[in-house]
Every structure is written in C-alpha cells, then in structure tokens.
C-alpha cells in the first residue's frame with residue numbers, strides 16, 4: 001500500500017502539568033485511509049492539531065513527505081501538501097459555492113482577494129473550479145449561496161475546498177458529525193471517491209463509517225496508540241475491545 005508519507009514518533013503534548021499525548025507512534029501510508037478512534041478525551045483532536053501545526057509538540061517528531069514538520073506553522077505545513085478540514089468552518093457562507101471553491105483554488109497561488117476580477121479571466125482557475133464542483137457533485141449548486149445549502153452539501157463544498165490545494169494528505173475531523181443516515185452514506189461514498197490516490201486520516205465517531213471506509217484503524221486511548229491494524233484486526237483485538245469498542249461493534 002506504499003511507504004509512510006506521515007511518520008509520528010514519540011509524540012508528546014502537555015498542557016501545563018497535564019500530559020495529554022503520552023508518546024504516540026503512528027505511520028500513515030501514502031495512499032491509505034486511516035481512521036483514528038478512541039474514547040472522548042483520548043487526544044484525537046490534539047493529535048490532529050499537532051500534525052497540522054495548530055499546536056507544537058512538547059516532545060517527539062512528525063515527518064511529512066521527507067520534512068520534519070513538528071512545530072511549523074499550519075500555513076507552512078499546508079504548503080507542503082497536508083490539508084486539514086475543520087468541518088464547515090472554512091466556508092464563506094455569504095459567497096456562492098462557485099466563489100468559495102474559486103477562492104480555495106486561488107489560495108495556494110497566494111493571490112489576494114483584490115485580484116479576483118483579474119483572475120476571473122483566468123481560464124485555468126475557472127476550469128479547476130468547475131472540475132472540483134463536478135467532483136463533489138455540486139455543479140448544479142454553483143450559483144447557490146453556500147450558507148443556504150443543506151449541512152451535507154456544505155460538507156461536500158468544504159471537502160472540495162480541502163482538495164483545491166491538491167494535497168498528498170487530507171485530515172478530516174468528524175466529517176459525518178450532525179448528519180442523517182442518508183447524508184452519512186452519501187458523504188462516505190464521496191470521501192471514498194475523492195481521496196483515491198491520496199492518504200486520508202480521519203477522526204470519526206460513527207463506527208459503521210470507520211469500519212467500512214478504513215484500510216487501517218488506530219486506537220488512541222489516554223494519549224497512546226494501543227493498537228493499529230486492519231478493521232478485522234481491530235475488531236478482534238482483545239485490548240481494544242476491553243478499552244473501547246466493547247462487544248457490540250466486535251460482534
């Protein structure tokens with residue numbers, strides 16, 4: 001399944017006297033879908049913050065695509081090809097769907113908002129914007145004000161915006177949160193489709209999604225990875241059952 005594109009070793013994070021990450025080792029392979037699961041407060045969001053540069057590690061290393069990225073800024077890490085979605089907070093709710101995606105397409109080029117008019121004539125930006133619209137099945141919504149769409153459509157938009165920088169690694173934080181069963185199913189299919197050929201790391205509480213979408217799963221408990229393996233391996237792992245999954249999911 002390819003070599004690791006992201007390697008985490010001995011990662012620690014303390015807030016004051018409290019150690020939240022207690023020596024995490026984790027590899028994300030180049031084209032795998034890898035879910036991070038664990039009980040509330042285990043440190044999943046903190047680990048994402050440490051990978052994406054929103055928090056600096058207290059100790060340990062994070063290597064991404066040949067670069068040591070621990071402690072770099074989110075912008076610097078993003079430029080190297082790691083994109084993180086923050087649910088729908090990346091969206092500009094008063095702009096149209098098209099304008100949102102166009103903005104995301106332009107962002108990696110460092111073009112300022114003021115240049116929109118000029119850029120409007122740039123065929124490549126338009127083409128790429130339409131390609132992404134189509135990829136997330138929002139072409140018919142191009143002219144819709146983003147904030148007026150259904151939650152799952154806003155999620156699709158957000159995924160398109162995450163893809164705009166053509167990242168090698170995508171971190172998705174609870175992509176199904178707040179969705180109906182139907183929306184969850186739709187979004188899972190979409191994630192499968194749009195992350196082909198890239199690495200995905202996913203934090204998600206819906207275990208049906210986790211077990212059907214993932215190539216591998218890591219279980220984080222109290223700031224440590226207690227197991228990494230295929231869905232079948234994780235289901236059968238006695239310490240995972242005991243610490244987290246219980247009999248219900250394992251059955």
Ligand SMILES: Nc1ncnc2c1ncn2[C@@H]1O[C@H](COP(=O)(O)OP(=O)(O)OP(=O)(O)O)[C@@H](O)[C@H]1O
Pocket residue numbers: 015020038039040041042043044045046047
């Ligand atoms: N900035 C902070 N300062 C102090 N404590 C923090 C900070 N951020 C997180 N924590 C603590 O770290 C622990 C892990 O939190 P984190 O949000 O990473 O867990 P999680 O696994 O993502 O939980 P959930 O599944 O509920 O989202 C929690 O006890 C939380 O209170």
